[in-house]
Amino acid sequence: MSDLDIEGMRAMTPGCANRNHLNNAGAALLSTVTIAAMTDYLQREALIGGYEAEAEAADQIGATYESLAELIRALPTQIALFDNSTHAWNAACYSVPLGSGDRILTGRNEYGSAVLAYLQLAQRTGAEVVVVPDDDSGQIDVAALADLVDERTRMIGLTWVPTAGGLVNPAAEVGRLARAADVLYLLDATQVVGQFPIDVSAIGCDMLTGTGRKFLRGPRGTGFLYVGPRALDRLDPFVAEIRSATWAGGRSFTWVDGARRFETWENSYVNVVGLGAAVRQAIDVGLDRVGRRSAALGARLRAGLAQIGGVTVHDLGREKCAIVTARVAGVDTGDVADALSRRGINVSTTVAEHNQFDSEVRDVHPMVRLSPHYYNTEAEIDQAVDVVRAIAAHR
Numbered sequence: 001m002s003d004l005d006i007e008g009m010r011a012m013t014p015g016c017a018n019r020n021h022l023n024n025a026g027a028a029l030l031s032t033v034t035i036a037a038m039t040d041y042l043q044r045e046a047l048i049g050g051y052e053a054e055a056e057a058a059d060q061i062g063a064t065y066e067s068l069a070e071l072i073r074a075l076p077t078q079i080a081l082f083d084n085s086t087h088a089w090n091a092a093c094y095s096v097p098l099g100s101g102d103r104i105l106t107g108r109n110e111y112g113s114a115v116l117a118y119l120q121l122a123q124r125t126g127a128e129v130v131v132v133p134d135d136d137s138g139q140i141d142v143a144a145l146a147d148l149v150d151e152r153t154r155m156i157g158l159t160w161v162p163t164a165g166g167l168v169n170p171a172a173e174v175g176r177l178a179r180a181a182d183v184l185y186l187l188d189a190t191q192v193v194g195q196f197p198i199d200v201s202a203i204g205c206d207m208l209t210g211t212g213r214k215f216l217r218g219p220r221g222t223g224f225l226y227v228g229p230r231a232l233d234r235l236d237p238f239v240a241e242i243r244s245a246t247w248a249g250g251r252s253f254t255w256v257d258g259a260r261r262f263e264t265w266e267n268s269y270v271n272v273v274g275l276g277a278a279v280r281q282a283i284d285v286g287l288d289r290v291g292r293r294s295a296a297l298g299a300r301l302r303a304g305l306a307q308i309g310g311v312t313v314h315d316l317g318r319e320k321c322a323i324v325t326a327r328v329a330g331v332d333t334g335d336v337a338d339a340l341s342r343r344g345i346n347v348s349t350t351v352a353e354h355n356q357f358d359s360e361v362r363d364v365h366p367m368v369r370l371s372p373h374y375y376n377t378e379a380e381i382d383q384a385v386d387v388v389r390a391i392a393a394h395r
């Protein structure tokens with residue numbers, strides 16, 4: 001049962017008629033509201049010109065910033081738009097002033113691109129990247145983190161919900177530590193935005209990144225960065241260009257106000273408008289309700305899979321979300337995903353090379369990843385469990 005009108009939501013989601021879509025951690029299904037906003041905007045670009053359509057839609061484009069700010073309880077001036085979450089994260093991380101002997105503290109379940117960026121930053125600056133251990137449940141060990149924070153620490157970088165493993169890291173506990181130590185805190189909320197509520201002040205993060213296409217149900221090729229008041233003047237934006245900076249005459253320039261000093265000039269405005277529509281819809285549906293339902297569907301899936309002989313669920317942490325990862329003993333994970341796909345069920349698989357620090361301590365990848373969203377039905381969850389049961393039975 002749900003306090004959401006699931007059938008109504010599904011009727012507004014054309015993809016629901018074609019697939020049992022359990023790949024919302026990859027990219028969720030667009031709603032008719034978002035599709036209409038984007039096709040209308042594209043028509044205007046075709047009919048009156050790209051720059052002219054942008055000018056005409058200035059309010060709508062502004063509304064995307066306002067909606068994102070409302071979604072995470074920030075101010076519109078604290079939001080910068082990007083073409084994905086990775087570029088948003090890079091804009092923040094590569095702007096943290098670092099020198100030899102400085103330290104970045106991070107978790108074991110960081111996204112693959114973040115790990116590579118940390119390695120490059122360490123090579124480039126001489127800073128050290130320290131991986132904080134997990135506690136017994138598999139979430140970041142907050143006590144160990146507290147012990148590691150010292151005068152060398154320049155930044156704490158954490159993924160709130162990792163790409164794999166069901167885990168919800170204790171983002172607000174880490175935020176309290178970062179605040180107390182006056183250390184910059186970059187939080188990757190890529191898998192959180194649209195899945196459950198976010199309040200940047202309550203969490204205490206200084207920078208937060210999100211993507212449009214996952215649980216937010218926005219178009220592909222969209223992302224955003226939040227930069228809070230403690231961070232703005234401490235960051236040295238890693239690129240100056242005509243959107244982010246202003247020539248001040250002679251050989252000098254100034255940064256533009258707010259988070260837009262991290263943006264680039266050109267944008268896909270059809271995507272920006274689509275993102276705005278998706279965010280508005282998420283707010284209207286209600287992130288509390290979305291969060292409860294997606295977590296409940298995740299729990300149903302996890303419990304169903306765990307009961308199957310030969311299937312092991314490898315999810316971590318005290319609090320778990322709508323991302324479920326598992327393996328079927330004796331069956332190649334790719335074959336499991338293919339078998340589900342042949343039955344019309346969309347899933348994805350994890351890769352050890354994209355979960356580098358996790359792979360150092362757990363030999364679990366590749367796993368099949370199933371990620372429901374609020375518009376999935378209980379019957380779809382049960383169908384996926386039945387198909388995995390049949391795969392396991394025919395090993």
Ligand SMILES: Cc1ncc(COP(=O)(O)O)c(C=O)c1O
Nearest residue numbers: 084085086111161162163190211
């Ligand atoms: C936890 C996490 N962070 C960051 C990213 C990168 O997001 P994007 O592909 O929008 O750059 C992903 C993508 O799967 C992710 O799962």
